[in-house]
Amino acid sequence: MKKILLLFFCSTSVFAQMPNDTVSKKIDALDLFSDYDIALIDSLLMDSKYKSPLYHSSEYLIEDVEEKNTTDVLLTTEFLKQRLAKIDAKTPFHIAYNPALEKVIKSYLKYRKKYYPALMAKAMYYFPMFEKYLDQYDIPLEMKYLAIVESTLNPTAKSRVGATGLWQFMYSTGIQYKLKVSSYVDERQDPLKATVAACQYLSDLYAIFGDWDLALAAYNSGPGNVSKAIKRSGGYRNYWNIRPFLPRETAGYVPAFYATMYLFEYQKEHQLVANEHQIRHFETDTIRIKNTVSFDQISETTGISVALIQFLNPSFKLDIIPYIEGKNYAITLPRKNTLSFGQRGRNLCLSKTGCCQKRKTIAKIF
DSSP: OOOOOOOOOOOOOOOOOOHHHHHHHHHGGGGGSSHHHHHHHHHHHHHHHHHHSSSSOOOOOTTTTTGOOTTTTOOOOOHHHHHHHHHHHSSSOOOOOOOHHHHHHHHHHTTTTTHHHHHHHHHHHHHHHHHHHHHHOOOOOOGGGGHHHHHOTTOOOOOOTBBBBTTOHHHHHHTTTTOOOOBBGGGGOHHHHHHHHHHHHHHHHHHHHHHHHHHHHHHHHOOHHHHHHHHTTTTTOSHHHHHGSSSSHHHHHHHHHHHHHHHTTTTTTTTTOOOOOOOOOOGGGEEEEOOEEEEHHHHHHHHHHHHHHHHHTTTTTTEEEOOOOOOOEEEEEEEEHHHHHHHHHHHOOOOTSOOOOOOOOOOOOO
């Protein structure tokens, strides 16, 4: 059994006051910019805020769910009990009816229903990948829904405390599970590598608690908090029994997972129809890169949109695939475009200044 390292994180903010003369000089410097320059800077800041992988996604958990009015949701308690029993019969999770779970499901149907078509379209791409590795690690395939609760299937999501990627790894935990971070690449944002790491972490948690519901709770709050909750509950090892002793966020975390599972299992009954998918995972292939190239260059060479290249390669933080000696970085592209990239892209390279130059010698990209 691997030893789980309990890591406690804290953040501090340090504020420093500038001398008055320094402040006045900075204010005077603004006079050098025209109104157009300032507007341009503002637009660039807003663009970077909403496109940068450092901007965290919206929270998936509904705040104060117990206080939400869901009386107008057309789902009877009896119907819900029957459906949850059917899900419970085919999964190792303990999906039992609970009034708190009913409230979460109805809140999602009322307040989050409009977001599910786009979410389900992304699931068509990611879920087959997740299932492949969940099966390899002997983890219930329903664990794929955890990535929705963690990141809403956004591989560049970043939480307020720094957890990053589809599976929301903190920096230190990511390093522990061999997810490396550099100025160019964040492997926590790599869907494949992060999924493997998540499977390893979940396997370790299950080895500790012997229960997938408790492993879920520990994934969110850490094994230490779950162990404390078990002790404070009098030794119970059932999630609903220890729930009052867990951190508030974790108390809503597992019901959110159950609610998500329910909505995907009964999407037709609730008229949830996925948007048209952009691409399927089996329609892609990877190519090893041996030159530094940018997404713009790849787009010009292949005709693939930069947006699609970003979607398929979220681990590259600056839209650049670097060449670093000893590293073997690869790019994921639609399979139909890999041949054209191989034929046309041999002379692509990117210098430190961003210029594209043709090498005089034969430069092989893969």
